[in-house]
Amino acid sequence: MNLPPSIETALTLPAGARFYRCALQVNPFAYVQRHSKATIFDSEAAYNAALIRSFKENDIEVIAVTDHQRCTSGQSLAEQARSADIIVFPGAEVETKEGVHMLLLFEPDASWDRCNGVLGDCGIHDQSNPPPNIKYDVHELLRESKKWGCVCIAAHVAGEKGLLRVLNNQARTAAWKSEQLLACSLPGPAEDAPENLRSILLNKNPDYHRDRTVAVINAKDVSGPEDMVQPGASCWIKMSDISVNGLRQAFLDPESRIRLNSNPEPEDHTEFVAAAWQSGGFLDGAAIHFNENLNVLVGGRGTGKSTILESLRYVIGLEPIGEDAQKAHEGIVRNVLKSGTKISLLVKTYQPSPHLYLIERTVPNPPVVRDDTGKVLKLAPIDILPQVEVYGQHEISELTKSPEKLTRLLYRFLEHDDNMATRKRAIQGELERSRTRILETEKEIAQISEELARLPALEETLENYKEAGLEETLKEQSLLVREESVLKTADNRRNPFEGIIQALKQELPIDRAFLSEKALDGLPGKEILIAADAVLDRLDRDMEQVYILGRKAVEHAAKGMSDMHQRWGLRKQQVQDAYEKILRNLQKSKIDGEAFIRLRRQIEGLQPLKERKATLLRDRTAFQEERCKLSLEWEDTKAEEFRILERAAKKVSRKLKGRVLVEIVAAGNREPIATLMREQIGGRLSEAIDTLTRMKDFSLPVFADACRKGRDALVKRYLFSPSQAEKIASAGSDVFFQIEALDLPPTTTIKLNVANDHEPANWQPLDELSTGQKATAVLLLLLLESNAPLVVDQPEDDLDNRFITEGIVPKMREEKRRRQFVFATHNANIPVLGDAELIVGLSAAGEAERGRASLTAEHMGSIDNPKISGLVKDILEGGQTAFETRRLKYGF
Structure with a gap:
């Protein structure tokens, strides 16, 4: 490369x-x-x-x-x-x-x-x-x-x-x-x-x-x-140091450091390979050769640990979670990395086959991804590192405040169904089209009904004219009105075909460039696929003939209709001449014959609307039946997705048995329905929204059905106030359809066992835990089952040592065989008890904004290297003397 x-x-x-x-x-x-x-x-x-x-x-x-x-x-x-x-x-x-x-x-x-x-x-x-x-x-x-x-x-x-x-x-x-x-x-x-x-x-x-x-x-x-x-x-x-001490350290920690030939081989996983900084600033010339397992950065305050981890976030293009994390990240990029700093990150992926990528980003420009030949790819870093996670200081604590973001943590444990999201989008699209069809149909039915409401009065007036004998007198003109209606209907039947023929023309010729020799070059099934070219060529020629015949048919029909209109126009003129003579005679008797003809024309114009309304009513019934099926499919799909998440939650609970319990609440996030009601209905609805938010079991179809039934149904089922129930019930079909099509995301409830070892379990939900206990529960989830790197800045900030040693470290040791960790820490338990494969010691001259970080090769290695073990004692334990003093005071 x-x-x-x-x-x-x-x-x-x-x-x-x-x-x-x-x-x-x-x-x-x-x-x-x-x-x-x-x-x-x-x-x-x-x-x-x-x-x-x-x-x-x-x-x-x-x-x-x-x-x-x-x-x-x-x-x-x-x-x-x-x-x-x-x-x-x-x-x-x-x-x-x-x-x-x-x-x-x-x-x-x-x-x-x-x-x-x-x-x-x-x-x-x-x-x-x-x-x-x-x-x-x-x-x-x-x-x-x-x-x-x-x-x-x-x-x-x-x-x-x-x-x-x-x-x-x-x-x-x-x-x-x-x-x-x-x-x-x-x-x-x-x-x-x-x-x-x-x-x-x-x-x-x-x-x-x-x-x-x-x-x-x-x-x-x-x-x-x-x-x-x-x-x-x-x-x-x-x-890391092939020596007697290297062997001794391995023998002291065989679970981490010894693998027999009968043991399974370590799993391949996506990993950061190396990173480098060029800036002239704080990290100028700094570089790290990452280990595929547990990497720990140690150093005093202001030595650049957070800057390195936020650099990794920046080069990948990941957004922080929460306002505080966002401010901290932006501050490091703007004030420490500074404009012009170039960050280079070499990564290795194994799916579908081993591949190296180089990600480069110069502040403040977007990242660039290159393949192993140096070619710039039209990919974002997240496309090749889709599951990588980066958490800054206290950011895990911010994560605990969002039930929806906690739910997303479970996605890595899902039984992968690549079609689920596609299916959901497809059904939502069908529901939207169904809503549009029904609403447009109902709108037209309402318009026609309004027009037809005039018909009884018009027919009553017509009867009065008939009784006066006017119909017989103006019979010829009256029939002419009906003939005119027939002509208009005939034109309406012919006109759509002009659009159909024009649409067909726009699809021709069929684009077959994707079947060219060049396009198929290198495909093993080329000889089979090339047959599609002949099929589409034949279809193209056949449809060209269809177009020619269709165009001629439409032109012939247009000419025929034109001739007919011309002949009928002559007849109309003859009848009109006779009609005007009759009108003059009627005027002598003070009878308005023109009003009678207008009345007849109005009635004849309304007659086709009866047929149209009957057709629309049948269409609406069919559309409603179709929507009913779609709604059932939508609910079934959401339920299936929930069951997959529920299985993932149970899987996590099994993996963290005795420590963390994860439960999923179906449709737990009610914000989408609350937002819709505020925006589409408006007014004072806070009490109704609160009621829906607090409900343990909430069904969108049941709620939409109650809305359609009216105020009393809403009051009875949901105990809404009559005024708010009336406002909701009068919102109309459009809103009710939108309610049915909502997707209320599930939420996650996490409980932590706060009991000491050998004591009965004491499960406490996240919202009743301390900040440190919350972070412990979430960090245990983050450590589990992913093949992408996890980067965390000082995870111990919100944790106590008991949770680190009893919960976090054992899980970290287990999972590091399957994924890469990059941590910055002040806590010796993480690199020592976690048996970090790579410990990087940082030092600095001056403050971050004006000084420079120092990462030297002699301060990179594992605990089996005497220089590294000395470094850990000095930085994390306060030196040998301080360590021994604490040991003696504790009585160890």
Whole structure:
């Protein structure tokens, strides 16, 4: 990938602890010869070369050479392995005076003289002919190994010469429970150990119970390349500093740092890979090479922790939640990052396949996304990081104030139904079209009804004219009025076809560019898809013929109607001449014949409206039936979505069993109905709205039905005041249709168990909790089940230490295998008990607006690095002296 120099530099920085595949009981060629092991190799050089080749083929990066009661015999193998970039712990397998085999591993850079000296201290002075046992028992060896700077492992602990097989009774119990015993080796997982020893290894035997379990690793005798393919020959150990201390830290925290070959592999997840800043300002030149698991920024006030995390939010383009978080974010961008600062973020996604993206943003411009070739993509960062979450200081507390935003936290736990949102939009669209059709139909029915209301009076007047004999006198003119109505109706039947033919013309020719050779190039099914081009071509030609025929038919009809109008116009003129003569004679008798004809014309004009009204009434019935079906489908779809959310809530409650309980309230957010009533009905409705808001079970269809039934139904069911009920009931069909089509989002109720361990559960809802307890409950949800990074600035601000150590840290340790965390903190429990893979120590010169942050490579790593552990003690514990003082005062 074409990366900018700033990111290239970031990638050279330490990324903290990662898993190394380690084989910690490798035998040299001398051991194979001495024990007459079957081998095809006739020289040490051939043996070493084949073994190293096997290490490479099996991704072994770290080995320990451990001959029995000897160390210098492995010198040649160790040197050749190091030449092949394999890290080597020099060591030996010693046999205690009880007959227990133990592995002694020295620092990778320890001299062979140092190793020989330790073996001499054990009583082995002649490695060519060592004694069968050393002078120390297990207890003494464990004690002395710490003085020597070695790490001690109980070899093949459940097998021959293993600690649990050789020792018995109190001796075995005492040795196993020794605080100095950190690790033992097995050929497989503890669950596969002999039945009589399994409970001890799993720390379930009360006689052998330890506060800290003995780490189980896979490390069995490797006496040739063929042994490396066996699962029990190696295991994965997480370290940032490959050293005795790195191993010791891994053994102290095996759950986090040791993975046997029988354990599942870590899950791939979206991750920040590296970030860099170029500005000339506070973060100028700063860079971080992120770890894929838990990253923790530590530093004093004003060292840039919040600035880095808000930079991540800014480059991704995420909006803060709540006003306070928004103000804080804008303040950091404007006053600390400042205009012109360029932030670069390299991210890696794994779905649908591994892919690197570079996101760049220069303040105050929008972000730019590039692919692995450097090409600018028409994507927003959120398109490639759809589930990433960033929370600033106290922002989680702000999140607890919004039941709707809490509900959105559950979306990651949903059974993914990509069609649900599409289905809802489609039904809402159909409901809107249905509403429009019904309202337009009812409007036309009302207009026609108003017109037809005049008909009885007109017909009564006509009868009076008839009785006066005027109809017979003006019969010819009266019939002419009816003929005129027939002509008008004929024109109305013909006219729509002109629009239909014109609409057809606009669709021709059919656009087939998407089926061109170029468009289909590279598609495996190209030969099948290309057939669509011929189909549409034929359709295009056929429809062109339809258009030609249709146009001719319409033109022919227009000419025919024109001819007919012309002929009828001549007839009308003849009748009109006769009619005017009759009118002159009637005027002599003071009778208004023209009024009679106008009356007849009005009645004839109203007659088609009767048919139109009947048609509209049938249409309205059909539209109402269709809407009824749509309304049922709408309610069913919302109910289905709620059930999915409800299952997600139960899933979360199971995952946080005993700590957090999540419940979903259907249609819990009544704001949409309140807004609609205020905007569409208006007036004083506050009491009615409050009633609907407080209702435990509220149904939109039931409410709309009560509105249609009128004031009394609303008063009876909802106890509205008569005046407010009257106002609502008179709102009209349009409002009632809108009520039916609303989507009242569900809300989330979160409860936290505030009881101490081993006490009965005491569930308290979020609104009755302290700020810290609220943040604890929500943070536990945030930690769960997502494959996208979670960034939180000082999560401990609103939490107490008990909740951090008992609730947050255990869940963080569990979830970091599946997702990336980036935290800034002042609390030692998060990086230490959480076993952060990458700890980044920050310092600064001057205040944020005028100074500069310092992020150095030596202050980046894991707790197994002495410089990092010292940094954590200094920054988070106040130094070694302060830590020891507190420890003594607490009585620990």
